[in-house]
Amino acid sequence: MSDRPFRSALYIPGSKDRALDKARGLPVDAILFDLEDAVAPDEKVNARDTLAAALSAGGYGARYRVVRVNGLDTEWGEADCKAAAEMDCNAVLVPKVNSPADVDAVAALVGDKKIWAMMETPLGVINAAAIAAHDRIEGFVLGTNDLAKDLNTRESDNREPLLYSLQACLCAAKAYGVVAIDGVYNAFKDDEGLKIECDQGRDMGFDGKSLIHPAQVEITNTAFAPTPAEIELAERQIAAFEEAEKQGLGVAVVDGKIVENLHIVTAKATLAKAAAIAAIES
Numbered sequence: 001m002s003d004r005p006f007r008s009a010l011y012i013p014g015s016k017d018r019a020l021d022k023a024r025g026l027p028v029d030a031i032l033f034d035l036e037d038a039v040a041p042d043e044k045v046n047a048r049d050t051l052a053a054a055l056s057a058g059g060y061g062a063r064y065r066v067v068r069v070n071g072l073d074t075e076w077g078e079a080d081c082k083a084a085a086e087m088d089c090n091a092v093l094v095p096k097v098n099s100p101a102d103v104d105a106v107a108a109l110v111g112d113k114k115i116w117a118m119m120e121t122p123l124g125v126i127n128a129a130a131i132a133a134h135d136r137i138e139g140f141v142l143g144t145n146d147l148a149k150d151l152n153t154r155e156s157d158n159r160e161p162l163l164y165s166l167q168a169c170l171c172a173a174k175a176y177g178v179v180a181i182d183g184v185y186n187a188f189k190d191d192e193g194l195k196i197e198c199d200q201g202r203d204m205g206f207d208g209k210s211l212i213h214p215a216q217v218e219i220t221n222t223a224f225a226p227t228p229a230e231i232e233l234a235e236r237q238i239a240a241f242e243e244a245e246k247q248g249l250g251v252a253v254v255d256g257k258i259v260e261n262l263h264i265v266t267a268k269a270t271l272a273k274a275a276a277i278a279a280i281e282s
């Protein structure tokens with residue numbers, strides 16, 4: 001996808017008017033409007049209408065709007081997909097995607113909406129590459145709660161038991177140019193823990209993190225944006241490489257480290273992302 005940033009992707013229960021309204025003023029890059037786990041069974045049908053009305057009313061600006069439907073194996077899934085096809089959203093997020101066939105089934109119901117996949121089952125992780133390769137897939141969101149449940153992991157501060165799944169999905173996403181959003185941090189009042197987990201996700205290569213509470217937005221936006229030091233280094237690498245090229249060389253040296261064409265690709269991507277963030281924040 002383009003240089004559009006996806007640092008923060010906030011879940012909002014589709015049933016909660018107040019939260020749906022609050023999101024219009026939050027500095028998030030994406031909103032995951034939820035009809036699935038955040039909505040109680042008795043509220044599912046009303047939530048569909050509440051959400052459709054909120055999206056029609058608009059006011060979400062440049063935020064990327066993704067609607068998470070219930071699975072097609074539930075009584076609400078099919079109607080959710082058909083309703084989402086008519087909503088003012090950019091994409092439909094499908095829970096518990098196990099295979100490309102699951103994507104096909106949703107694709108037949110959502111018109112030309114982009115499709116995002118919740119990667120949150122062991123089978124989905126095993127099939128991550130085939131799912132990412134599906135021509136309707138634009139984004140992956142890791143569902144670390146469901147993954148932990150299905151894998152029967154113990155809770156761990158550093159997410160070690162989940163690393164294989166995170167990296168398998170990330171690799172698949174990167175191989176096929178799919179947006180990769182890390183899972184949620186459940187302890188929404190623990191800023192320090194959130195920062196550590198954001199940094200881990202950023203270090204691994206995720207584009208951003210999914211969130212459950214507005215208090216998590218600022219830390220996440222900062223963690224997934226290029227730092228001033230990264231921007232400054234990128235500028236110096238580009239300048240040094242251009243100078244080396246003028247002298248007929250294919251390699252420059254910056255801060256004692258070699259800089260080759262591949263580093264320039266990263267440096268230019270860093271500057272493009274910083275510019276895109278500056279544009280949406282201005």
Ligand SMILES: CC(C)(COP(=O)(O)OP(=O)(O)OC[C@H]1O[C@@H](n2cnc3c(N)ncnc32)[C@H](O)[C@@H]1OP(=O)(O)O)[C@@H](O)C(=O)NCCC(=O)NCCSC(=O)C[C@H](O)C(=O)O
Binds near residue numbers: 145
């Ligand atoms: C976690 C919460 C239940 C906490 O709610 P609450 O106690 O109401 O929080 P606050 O009183 O601190 O709220 C302050 C104000 O912020 C608004 N608010 C709260 N949450 C959100 C939100 N997500 N988006 C927008 N606005 C929000 C409140 O309305 C208050 O506003 P105001 O009154 O005007 O000041 C709650 O945060 C919540 O429900 N969060 C979302 C939970 C959710 O979406 N869960 C499902 C997604 S996670 C998941 O499924 C992961 C995945 O599938 C997996 O397997 O891992």
Ligand SMILES: [Mg+2]
Binds near residue numbers: 118120146
């Ligand atoms: Mg889940």
